[in-house]
Amino acid sequence: MRVGVLGTGIVGKTLAAALVGRGHHVMLGTRDVRRKMEEKAEEGSVSYRRWASTNKKVRLGTFAEAAAHGELLMNATAGHASVEVLSKIRPADLRDKILIDIANALGEWGEGPMELFVANTDSLAERIQRAQPGVRVVKALNTVTAHIMVNPKGLAGGDHDLFVAGNDPDARERVVRFLREEFGWKTVIDLGDLTAARGLEMLIMLWLKLWGVFGTADFNYKIVR
């Protein structure tokens, strides 16, 4: 399948590497391809150029090109930039496609105390859906750290849960199947329409506290029944 992944952070790169490993054709989308290829490494990380040299099957394009490329789209941009990034894409390249929205409604890191820029009565996923009514937004994967997204079995044998929410039942069903078949998720709970993205996005506030207490992002939720 052709997949367009918007965003070249750790989430985008982790998804892209996993998907090409499964035989998919992936294009990562970024704001400025040349700048991305010339970008210096951030502390504790490698430059995009260096990462790309060991992930040769992953193509790099603009956000618009990655969206045009993908039959399936994934939003792995920073939440505060997501709506603006999607506005750069031609509506025809979004129409009827599924967009798995992984972003969280956090501002830029280090800008004062942690807070969501949308919560409670609305969500980032709903904002994206309103801004791009032609795409089928499915909220998923925003509740776990990147390497667990693509390898749930690496944590406790995969005995923990994921959630989906979106207004199109067919899109939710396809995403559930995709997550099971491509990444090995055992339990994906369908929460119904996109208002459920509010609860899923607000989870990040508990997640950040747990991260602080455990000193690691290697954890996930399981709903015990």
Place this chain on the structure above:
Amino acid sequence: MRVGVLGTGIVGKTLAAALVGRGHHVMLGTRDVRRKMEEKAEEGSVSYRRWASTNKKVRLGTFAEAAAHGELLMNATAGHASVEVLSKIRPADLRDKILIDIANALGEWGEGPMELFVANTDSLAERIQRAQPGVRVVKALNTVTAHIMVNPKGLAGGDHDLFVAGNDPDARERVVRFLREEFGWKTVIDLGDLTAARGLEMLIMLWLKLWGVFGTADFNYKIVR
């Protein structure tokens, strides 16, 4: 131990019954004792008078009397009323006591779409703590339905988690011990100061969706590591 439980809803009554069963001396606090004793049963429930006739060891008093009675206090009032209820209590009857805050920041049922009246940058628990600086607020138990609060082993043998948050480390530690010893909670995760109540209170939005999907409140979260 003498425990004052504020609120005579299903949560307050469930806690009271469990605690007297463990040999504690419990007073439930209500707005108007006479009115509560004369109240008719709500649909699908029994009247307070009838409940009290089978729970004779549970005393009933005003909010102020229940607070004066308790060495340990529990807030089981409706979230939208909690700050006002606590304002009826003499500061001397709160000073240095632990108040386990179980309330969620929900408005009255049936009043339009579900939303929290405080979220994200503040929480009900923090509002209570600011309004009553003498009491030691510990957020706990608001993430599960009433009968699981007092009998976690009744769900999957108790293999699921609870959380505490509060500004006083000694109070958090005492509440963790209390929850383990009195109700049998196996894992209680200490999230640190009361800002963590934001994430715990925002969990209700996911909880309500899960409740809708499962058709039962008999579930809880487990943090898988």
